[in-house]
Structures are given as structure tokens and as C-alpha cells.
Amino acid sequence: MTTTSGEFVLADAAAYAQAVTDASEAAGAYYTGGTSALDDDAYDRLVRAVAAYEADHPDEVLAHSPTGKVAGGAVEGDVPHTVPMLSLDNVFDGEQFTTWTASVARRIGHEVTRWNVQPKLDGLAIAARYHEGRLTRLITRGDGMAGEDVSHAIGTIEGLPDRLTEPHTVEVRGEVLMTISQFEHANEVRTAHGGAPFANPRNAAAGTLRAKERSYTVPMTFFAYGLLPLPGTSAEHTEELRTLAHGELMDRAAGLGVNTPATTDVSGLTVDTVEQVLERVGHIAGLRAELPFGIDGIVVKADLAADQEAAGTGTRAPRWAIAFKLPAVEKITRLLDVEWNVGRTGIIAPRAVLTPVDIDGSTVAYATLHNPADITRRDLRIGDHVMVYKAGDIIPRIEAPVAHLRTGDEQPIVFPEVCPQCGSGIDTSEQRWRCERGRNCHVVASLSYAAGRDQLDIEGLGGTRVVQLVDAGLVADLADLFALTRDGLLALDRMGETSTDNLLAAIEAAKAQPLSRVLCALGVRGTGRSMSRRIARHFATMDHIRAADAEAMQRVEGIGAEKAPVIVSELAELAPLIDRLAAAGVNMTEPGATPPAPEGETEDGASGEQAAAGPLDGMTVVVTGAMTGPLEKLSRNQMNELIERAGGKSSSSVSKRTGLVVAGEGAGSKRTKAEDLGIRLATPDEFAELVADLLD
Numbered sequence: 001m002t003t004t005s006g007e008f009v010l011a012d013a014a015a016y017a018q019a020v021t022d023a024s025e026a027a028g029a030y031y032t033g034g035t036s037a038l039d040d041d042a043y044d045r046l047v048r049a050v051a052a053y054e055a056d057h058p059d060e061v062l063a064h065s066p067t068g069k070v071a072g073g074a075v076e077g078d079v080p081h082t083v084p085m086l087s088l089d090n091v092f093d094g095e096q097f098t099t100w101t102a103s104v105a106r107r108i109g110h111e112v113t114r115w116n117v118q119p120k121l122d123g124l125a126i127a128a129r130y131h132e133g134r135l136t137r138l139i140t141r142g143d144g145m146a147g148e149d150v151s152h153a154i155g156t157i158e159g160l161p162d163r164l165t166e167p168h169t170v171e172v173r174g175e176v177l178m179t180i181s182q183f184e185h186a187n188e189v190r191t192a193h194g195g196a197p198f199a200n201p202r203n204a205a206a207g208t209l210r211a212k213e214r215s216y217t218v219p220m221t222f223f224a225y226g227l228l229p230l231p232g233t234s235a236e237h238t239e240e241l242r243t244l245a246h247g248e249l250m251d252r253a254a255g256l257g258v259n260t261p262a263t264t265d266v267s268g269l270t271v272d273t274v275e276q277v278l279e280r281v282g283h284i285a286g287l288r289a290e291l292p293f294g295i296d297g298i299v300v301k302a303d304l305a306a307d308q309e310a311a312g313t314g315t316r317a318p319r320w321a322i323a324f325k326l327p328a329v330e331k332i333t334r335l336l337d338v339e340w341n342v343g344r345t346g347i348i349a350p351r352a353v354l355t356p357v358d359i360d361g362s363t364v365a366y367a368t369l370h371n372p373a374d375i376t377r378r379d380l381r382i383g384d385h386v387m388v389y390k391a392g393d394i395i396p397r398i399e400a401p402v403a404h405l406r407t408g409d410e411q412p413i414v415f416p417e418v419c420p421q422c423g424s425g426i427d428t429s430e431q432r433w434r435c436e437r438g439r440n441c442h443v444v445a446s447l448s449y450a451a452g453r454d455q456l457d458i459e460g461l462g463g464t465r466v467v468q469l470v471d472a473g474l475v476a477d478l479a480d481l482f483a484l485t486r487d488g489l490l491a492l493d494r495m496g497e498t499s500t501d502n503l504l505a506a507i508e509a510a511k512a513q514p515l516s517r518v519l520c521a522l523g524v525r526g527t528g529r530s531m532s533r534r535i536a537r538h539f540a541t542m543d544h545i546r547a548a549d550a551e552a553m554q555r556v557e558g559i560g561a562e563k564a565p566v567i568v569s570e571l572a573e574l575a576p577l578i579d580r581l582a583a584a585g586v587n588m589t590e591p592g593a594t595p596p597a598p599e600g601e602t603e604d605g606a607s608g609e610q611a612a613a614g615p616l617d618g619m620t621v622v623v624t625g626a627m628t629g630p631l632e633k634l635s636r637n638q639m640n641e642l643i644e645r646a647g648g649k650s651s652s653s654v655s656k657r658t659g660l661v662v663a664g665e666g667a668g669s670k671r672t673k674a675e676d677l678g679i680r681l682a683t684p685d686e687f688a689e690l691v692a693d694l695l696d
């Protein structure tokens, strides 16, 4: 059960026991590089619910409850720590932080003398033991009292040298993580070895650190945040390490050749007041998205050893330090669909369509899915709950499905059988699938589109024929079509005299298509059929379109500040192609349209578009049902063209703003809606009469 504030409430002992089990399993996976069933928010809420239940039922507390334990008690170790490796308590805003500082002041009897503010690195805690300057042992945090020996990773962690600059016996504590680029590299190497990519850098570091016998190594990075004596440390040194302030210890660590946050843009900073702490916290938070590694908060520590000692330490966390948490970068959401997009080189890449989820201030609606083998390995299904990771500029990624949230209604992901862009076969011999046409895939797709019924309408130039022409090297772009020769075509398989002549005639006829269709055939990004018509009607000629800057382009209805420059620059890129089309005799004007008045003369209100008023002047028209009579042969696109030529606007949905609904046979809900709204209806015949002048 959840309350309105989103908190879980555990109703009875059984719910409590289940919550304890769920939390332990999640924590176990979280710390060992597995897949947790919960995102951090959900985990923290669950643990709070467990804690609330325990407060009310102190005699029912289960021994394996995660509350009050390092790592939720879910991980163990067999190498005892010299001093416990603890967790940190959290605050989420300045107010909570100020309250916390007041409680520390009460405890130690005075204000904390000064603070050390440093990034909370999002990796795993590790203790590195140096004996006489040599790195001998690496131990994970484990349950805080004892950790796991991961010394096999020595030599793979940047910033953790095999030898210190001085022959000291010390323990360096810090975080092992993967920087964004190490993470990208690790995933490349891992997938090349047939493994599933890691979902996020923390997971990657945890998995890599624990993996013993891998045929490959991938580097990680270490940042120190603690330096303490070991049993073999000299008395003099021990005393020094116990009395130095935190900031001084960090300088010492750096001096020994160990990496610290001082090498980054978010180095540790010693400050005197709470206001200064908050300022630094804000500064670090602001840099988060640009950092080359992940942080999940800011750690604030009492700097002086004396203050730390006075504040003391709890069983789970020290009382002299706190983690200022930043919003989570992982959330659970649903996988709604998988799209298959074909890249420039013909790579067919799956992309997850998600229920949009807010992650650290941005809305995530898509995530990368790598390749089909990876989908199979992760056993992803449509409808699954999935963990999505997004940090900084990194492309959002999907972790494995959250299996325990499955309902049984999830559907398998259907892999394409032919290239989704051009319809050719798919080369599946590599992990990344590829269109058999490779780079030519785009040519085939864009030519098939250009020849389509709603564009240049070239009969006899279907997908297979386009493939044949491209493969034979006869065409590489749209303009090449108009340079095809009879002999060239006759030399092709399955091209007889008749089909050759028919095709050449169809291509010849295409030259007379209105500008709107020529423009559409060019496949300018951001312009489909109706936008192409609007642009063509507005400018009337290709020369006027090409002369338009972004500002002029924005005068076309429906083109905003974002789209306009894209269209202008796409057209500039297409200039050589357009020139060749014009040279081949392709029509570059829009029948019935007049160019916009030159700059300065538009002020009096009459823009070029309106000057060409027709029988439907300014009216929004919706067509529904089957057209009959003189309109019988017109496709929906052609109907829309007709409406716009008559000065109207075509639309596909009926609303209060609709002026006329042309309802043919079989018209259904749109007709009913028009009747409900009292919108004028016309039969196809009535409409044909209205626009009779424009019908040929």
C-alpha cells in the first residue's frame, strides 16, 4: 500500500517480512553488479517503511532487516576492516542540512569549527592497503565490518598506484568508479566478447571489480577520501594520521601519488560557515552534468579530527559527515515499444520507446538498446518495467527488465525481417544488424519515397525496381532518375521494351508535378506532405523558397523558430541536387500560387498567400469516408491538395474550428462529431461543385 505522499505502509507482519526480503535482495544485487528490482527512490521508500513498521513493532524486528546496517546487511566479507567502513546519512535540501549541523553542534557543545565539502562519487568504496609503500591488498566495504578481497584488480585502477612516492604503511580509502569514457569503453569491450553491456558506470565498476577470471581487463578510476594507519604504521605516523584535518589528509594522499578529487573541477574545499557549504554544494550540483564521472551527491564532513572525535560514530554512519543527495539518475519505467532505425551506414539499431519519465530534470522517452542479441540476452519484452539510466549527456540506457513486476501480459519484441527503411534483406551475421544495401539503404529508401504516389507518382518504380537501379549503379540520387536512358534500362534483367518505355514515360510525366510534390520528394527533414504544400503555396517557386532565410521561412504557417533554420539549411545542402533537377526540366513552380510580396510591401496585410484566395478561402476542411463521382479517383493526399489549392486548409480531425466536412460513403465518427458540433456537411458531389473550377 502507498499513501498519498508516495510512502509505503506495511499493513501486517507478512507485508513487513516480504518488504525485508525484497529490500535485501535489491541491496544484494545493487552492491554486487547485478540488477536490482528497485530504483533508489523505491528502495529508500521500502526501507523507510520497514523502519516505520519496526518502530511500531519493536519485538517483531527480523534479524536480516536492512535498517541501520551498512549495505542493508546484504553483502558480507571475510577480511576484517581495521576501522569500520560505514555508510553516510542523507539530507536532501539546505533546511535539512542546517538542522543537521545544529544537531552536531549540540552534540559536540559548539559549532563545527570548519567543513570540508567534496563530491560524493558514485562508485564503490574500497580500502587499499599499502605496506612500506607497496599496494598489497584491495578490500571492498562489505558489511562495513569485513569486506571481500579483490586484490586481483590491482593494476587495473587508475589513480591507485602500485607504489606510493614514500615507503609508508597506510590504508587509503576511496571510491572506485568508471568515468563515462571508461564505461563506454568497457561496454564496447564487453559486448565484443559477447557479454551484455553494463547499464551504468556504478554497475560496471561493481561487476568489473568482483570479476576474477576475465579474458579482458577494462580500466577504472580511483578517488581517495580517507587515509588511516594500519597495524604496521609507525607510532609517529599513526599519531599524525589521527590528528590531521580531513583536508590535510587529502593533501597528504595526493602527495603520496594517489588520485583525489583535487584533480577534478569539483575538488574538496574547506570552508568556515554553513552558508559557504551551501554555496559550494550548489556549485558542485551545477557542474554535475558536465563532469566526466558520475556523482550522486555532495559529502560534507567536519574537517577537524577533534570535531569528528567529539561527534562520534553510529553503527551505520559517522555523525560528523553527511551526504547531500542529488536527484537519482536511474528510474523504473515501462518499455512501450521498440523502434528500428537505420543509420547512415545501414546499421539497424533498436531503440526503446518508454513511458516518459523525469530523470534528474530531463524527460526521458527513448533509450538505446544496442542490438538484437542484447535484447534476447536481457529477455526484454514489450510492457516490461525497465530500469533506465541517464546522466549528463550520456544516451539513456536500459537495464534488464524488472522481472518481479511482470504481469504475464508482456509481449515479445518482434525483430524486423526486412530492412525497415528500404525493405531489403538484413545481414544478421554480426551482433549489430545491417541492411544488406549498407550505405545504399538510404538511397533506396529515399528514391522509393520520392517515386511514391503522393510525391512524384512514378508508376512502375516500386521498391524492387529502385533496388535494381541502385545496385546496377544507374542511380545514386533523385536527379539520376531523370538521366536514365533507354539503353541503360534495357540492359537490366526483367526490363523489356514495354516496361522500359512505360517507365521512361512515367518519369517524363513526373517532371510536370507541382512544386509541392517535388519538394516533398526531396525528403527535406521536418517537412512531410502537408508542410511541403504549405511551403510551396507560400513561396510559389523554388527560387523563392531557396531565397528564404529562417525568418522568411517562419512566415509559413506551422513553421516555428526551431524548424525554420533546419529546413533552410537542409535546402542549402540540397542545392546541387535541386539545380540538377531543374536542369533536367523538373517543374519548380506551384500552380495557382503567387510569390509573397517583396520585403516591406507585406506590411499592408495582404500576404502572397491570401492574394491567391479561392472558393474555400481560409476554411478548414476535413474529408472522411469514400469519395465518389468526380472525386472518386483522388487519394486523400490529392483531396488535401485540392482543398489547399482552393485556398482552404486540410485537416484530419473535426473540431470547433472545422468549417466544412466532406463526408463520403461509410463516413463514421467524424461525420457524427460534425453533426454534434453543428458543422456544415457536404457530399462528395456537392464539394466537387464547390471546387469545380479547380478540377480538370
Ligand SMILES: NC(=O)c1ccc[n+]([C@@H]2O[C@H](COP(=O)([O-])OP(=O)(O)OC[C@H]3O[C@@H](n4cnc5c(N)ncnc54)[C@H](O)[C@@H]3O)[C@@H](O)[C@H]2O)c1
Residues within 6 Å of the ligand: 026, 027, 028, 030, 036, 037, 038, 039, 040, 041, 043, 044, 070, 071, 072, 086, 087, 088, 089, 118, 119, 120, 121, 122, 123, 124, 125, 126, 141, 174, 175, 225, 299, 323
Ligand atoms: N536500488 C537499490 O536496490 C538499492 C539497494 C541498496 C542501496 N541503494 C542506494 O544506495 C544508497 C545507500 O547506499 P550506501 O550506504 O552504499 O552509500 P551512501 O550513498 O549512503 O554513501 C556512503 C558511501 O558513499 C561513498 N562515497 C562517495 N564519495 C565519498 C566521499 N567523498 N566521502 C565519503 N564517502 C564517499 C562511499 O562509498 C561510502 O561508502 C541509497 O541511496 C540507496 O538508495 C539502492
Ligand SMILES: [Zn+2]
Residues within 6 Å of the ligand: 342, 419, 420, 421, 422, 423, 424, 435, 436, 437, 441, 442
Ligand atoms: Zn535498408
